[in-house]
Amino acid sequence: AQSVSQHNHHVILSEAASLELGCNYSYGGTVNLFWYVQYPGQHLQLLLKYFSGDPLVKGIKGFEAEFIKSKFSFNLRKPSVQWSDTAEYFCAVTLSGNTGKLIFGQGTTLQVKP
Amino acid sequence: DAGVIQSPRHEVTEMGQEVTLRCKPISGHNSLFWYRQTMMRGLELLIYFNNNVPIDDSGMPEDRFSAKMPNASFSTLKIQPSEPRDSAVYFCASTATGGGYGYTFGSGTRLTVV
Numbered sequence: 001a002q003s004v005s006q007h008n009h010h011v012i013l014s015e016a017a018s019l020e021l022g023c024n025y026s027y028g029g030t031v032n033l034f035w036y037v038q039y040p041g042q043h044l045q046l047l048l049k050y051f052s053g054d055p056l057v058k059g060i061k062g063f064e065a066e067f068i069k070s071k072f073s074f075n076l077r078k079p080s081v082q083w084s085d086t087a088e089y090f091c092a093v094t095l096s097g098n099t100g101k102l103i104f105g106q107g108t109t110l111q112v113k114p
Numbered sequence: 115d116a117g118v119i120q121s122p123r124h125e126v127t128e129m130g131q132e133v134t135l136r137c138k139p140i141s142g143h144n145s146l147f148w149y150r151q152t153m154m155r156g157l158e159l160l161i162y163f164n165n166n167v168p169i170d171d172s173g174m175p176e177d178r179f180s181a182k183m184p185n186a187s188f189s190t191l192k193i194q195p196s197e198p199r200d201s202a203v204y205f206c207a208s209t210a211t212g213g214g215y216g217y218t219f220g221s222g223t224r225l226t227v228v
Binding site: 025034036042043044045049053057090101102103105106 | 147156157159162170198205207215216218219221222
């Protein structure tokens with residue numbers, strides 16, 4: 001069955017540190033990939049998405065992600081985190097060309113210390 | 115664009131009572147999804163609709179849960195009878211065909227069953 005795995009459940013960083021959150025999916029076909037962020041008490045907001053083309057995707061708030069097809073990975077990165085990045089981050093995948101299930105990973109809680 | 119609108123934002127009910135959650139998707143979006151979020155299980159897809167037709171309800175936990183989409187601008191998720199283990203945040207999301215714009219989430223309904 002299609003699944004998404006996020007390696008880090010809880011990450012604690014100091015401000016200005018670099019961030020990388022891991023995401024792997026298990027599906028051999030063509031997929032669409034997403035990263036969502038959920039700030040405390042709020043709903044999910046789209047950070048960035050990959051459908052095709054350049055595997056390095058830039059999103060909002062300085063986030064980027066790289067799609068590595070051979071590794072079935074879509075890791076999220078940010079060179080320098082801020083306290084306001086404290087939130088939960090979700091990787092998600094759906095099948096390309098199909099408005100169907102958006103499957104989420106377990107989520108990673110990021111805590112940035114000022 | 116008002117986004118995906120959910121109501122109510124908070125619901126507290128007694129065990130055994132019927133609960134109805136409501137969702138208005140973004141105009142023009144033809145796919146609608148209901149998710150449940152808990153600490154233990156993360157984000158679970160309950161059911162989704164394409165063009166008002168239920169496509170996959172395999173995530174609906176049991177017969178106590180039902181969902182309808184009578185038209186393109188309205189959907190309901192009903193729990194009857196409610197139980198304390200149903201306490202969660204329920205999110206509605208919508209997207210256009212192909213999901214090219216990503217999936218837009220509502221603000222959620224926080225349900226507490228006492």
